[in-house]
Amino acid sequence: PSGAYAGNSFAIPISLVSKVVDDLKQYGEVQRAIIGVNITEVSQEDADKLKLPGVRGARITGVVPDGAAEAAGLKENDIIVSIDGKEVNSPSELQEYVSRKRPGEKASITYFRNGKRSTITLTMRNVAGNTDIVTPGMGAGSTVYGARLEALEPADMKKYDIDHGVKVADVSDGRFKDLGIKKGYIILNVNGKDVKSASDVRQATSGGKDLRSIEGIQSNGTIFRYSFRN
Numbered sequence: 001p002s003g004a005y006a007g008n009s010f011a012i013p014i015s016l017v018s019k020v021v022d023d024l025k026q027y028g029e030v031q032r033a034i035i036g037v038n039i040t041e042v043s044q045e046d047a048d049k050l051k052l053p054g055v056r057g058a059r060i061t062g063v064v065p066d067g068a069a070e071a072a073g074l075k076e077n078d079i080i081v082s083i084d085g086k087e088v089n090s091p092s093e094l095q096e097y098v099s100r101k102r103p104g105e106k107a108s109i110t111y112f113r114n115g116k117r118s119t120i121t122l123t124m125r126n127v128a129g130n131t132d133i134v135t136p137g138m139g140a141g142s143t144v145y146g147a148r149l150e151a152l153e154p155a156d157m158k159k160y161d162i163d164h165g166v167k168v169a170d171v172s173d174g175r176f177k178d179l180g181i182k183k184g185y186i187i188l189n190v191n192g193k194d195v196k197s198a199s200d201v202r203q204a205t206s207g208g209k210d211l212r213s214i215e216g217i218q219s220n221g222t223i224f225r226y227s228f229r230n
Contacts, residue, residue: 036067062154146174
């Protein structure tokens with residue numbers, strides 16, 4: 001997913017293929033831009049209720065805390081109708097446009113809120129939640145103790161009713177694998193400190209501090225705490 005929406009399928013434009021090729025040549029990794037929202041189709045009921053001029057656009061159903069969209073001022077139920085002056089008729093059109101962008105690039109987004117049309121400037125981020133260009137070895141997230149960690153999606157936060165945490169996207173040889181931490185585990189705090197990113201996890205054990213405990217949510221929804229001696 002582009003960070004805007006996952007669910008619609010569409011033909012891949014030549015321009016997007018060219019971007020992928022350029023990314024691989026220039027950076028060694030495909031650059032995926034994230035705006036930090038979940039979106040869905042606009043219905044006639046939405047158009048009537050939200051006083052829209054027509055049944056088109058992409059309705060925001062969730063906003064990632066501390067993400068690009070929230071930082072720009074977008075909120076749940078806002079209707080995105082254009083990006084960089086290009087009309088947005090559906091979620092897939094927004095997804096396609098965002099997929100052409102890179103982390104750190106800006107976009108002008110026009111939206112409706114309570115019948116009022118507004119425009120904001122948003123800075124694209126990567127899946128780790130910052131504006132850095134992803135380089136080989138960095139991956140989609142950041143690796144800590146042998147585990148690749150990624151920012152939570154709005155769906156995760158809604159499902160588990162949480163406002164912080166970081167998800168284990170993959171586990172290779174390292175401390176986390178030795179502890180039995182598996183893919184899908186959501187880390188909520190490390191050494192008693194809440195975490196929102198891989199850098200938070202790393203910082204909690206920096207400066208010679210021992211890794212004493214990890215608390216989080218397992219894929220079955222249960223809270224599980226790892227405590228250990230060093």
